[in-house]
Amino acid sequence: MLPIRFFKMPSPHFLLPLHSKFKTQEMDRLRFISFASGSNGNCFFVGNASQGILIDAGIGIRTMKKRLKEIGMDFSDILGVFITHDHFDHIKSVKPLVEKMLVPIYGTKETLSSITQLQQMGEQFQAGQRVISKEEPVIIGDWRVTAFEVSHDGTDNVGYCVEYKDKVFTLATDLGYVCENSARHIAEANYLVLEANYDEEMLANGPYPYMLQERIRSNTGHLSNSDAGRFLADNYSEKLEYIYLCHLSHSNNLPELAYCTVSELLSDKGIIIGKDVELVTLERTSPSKLYVFD
Numbered sequence: 001m002l003p004i005r006f007f008k009m010p011s012p013h014f015l016l017p018l019h020s021k022f023k024t025q026e027m028d029r030l031r032f033i034s035f036a037s038g039s040n041g042n043c044f045f046v047g048n049a050s051q052g053i054l055i056d057a058g059i060g061i062r063t064m065k066k067r068l069k070e071i072g073m074d075f076s077d078i079l080g081v082f083i084t085h086d087h088f089d090h091i092k093s094v095k096p097l098v099e100k101m102l103v104p105i106y107g108t109k110e111t112l113s114s115i116t117q118l119q120q121m122g123e124q125f126q127a128g129q130r131v132i133s134k135e136e137p138v139i140i141g142d143w144r145v146t147a148f149e150v151s152h153d154g155t156d157n158v159g160y161c162v163e164y165k166d167k168v169f170t171l172a173t174d175l176g177y178v179c180e181n182s183a184r185h186i187a188e189a190n191y192l193v194l195e196a197n198y199d200e201e202m203l204a205n206g207p208y209p210y211m212l213q214e215r216i217r218s219n220t221g222h223l224s225n226s227d228a229g230r231f232l233a234d235n236y237s238e239k240l241e242y243i244y245l246c247h248l249s250h251s252n253n254l255p256e257l258a259y260c261t262v263s264e265l266l267s268d269k270g271i272i273i274g275k276d277v278e279l280v281t282l283e284r285t286s287p288s289k290l291y292v293f294d
């Protein structure tokens with residue numbers, strides 16, 4: 001299974017209009033790549049071959065530029081950056097993005113005002129910010145983006161549902177549990193990025209002090225591998241094509257463990273990875289493949 005679909009072009013002199021039609025279709029396809037995911041920084045691209053949006057800005061601006069270039073993009077192709085919440089691993093580069101790259105920043109009122117204080121924003125941020133409200137979709141280019149409530153301990157916390165043509169891409173990271181609102185949006189997804197932050201045993205036996213462990217386990221903390229797996233197994237729908245596990249902890253998780261825990265819980269319910277749905281763990285500091293969806 002190749003995430004990027006290669007196909008044989010018809011011979012140009014034979015079917016030139018069809019050739020360009022194929023090319024347009026390919027350019028129009030929904031694409032997703034994770035630039036980084038975890039407590040060191042989060043940044044995701046969702047778009048097509050010519051433009052798109054970013055979700056979170058938790059990596060350095062130079063790395064972001066490099067990653068965009070690798071997929072043939074520039075900051076001028078980014079219509080906006082949607083922020084999930086105000087923790088540093090999600091907002092690191094908001095200031096240069098808005099002040100130097102002139103990319104609009106979307107977030108809830110509470111998140112944007114917290115970022116204003118945390119990063120000592122000036123007038124440019126006031127001009128470059130776009131206030132959004134939960135459950136109120138915004139249209140940006142060809143995308144319809146809806147923020148929804150997630151349970152976490154940032155000033156305000158959202159996940160995003162991105163609709164493009166007849167497909168839905170949903171991202172829910174940094175959540176202590178899957179609340180009803182999140183569950184409703186996750187159920188819509190064809191492509192889902194969901195947190196699988198920690199393995200319960202690794203957290204209990206790992207280096208974190210008890211207080212921090214309790215914060216992570218709480219309803220406003222992070223989602224464990226088995227929380228994610230159980231939720232996915234109980235709420236599987238046939239339209240779900242890809243599950244990407246994100247925000248894996250460096251100290252309290254391993255990609256293989258997250259993958260196995262979730263795939264076992266799914267297979268207990270008769271859901272087979274590779275047949276019913278694809279399962280991918282996103283790396284913490286290196287980019288994923290570029291996924292071009294059908």
Ligand SMILES: [Zn+2]
Binds near residue numbers: 038039089090
């Ligand atoms: Zn985070």
Ligand SMILES: [Zn+2]
Binds near residue numbers: 087152
């Ligand atoms: Zn967080």
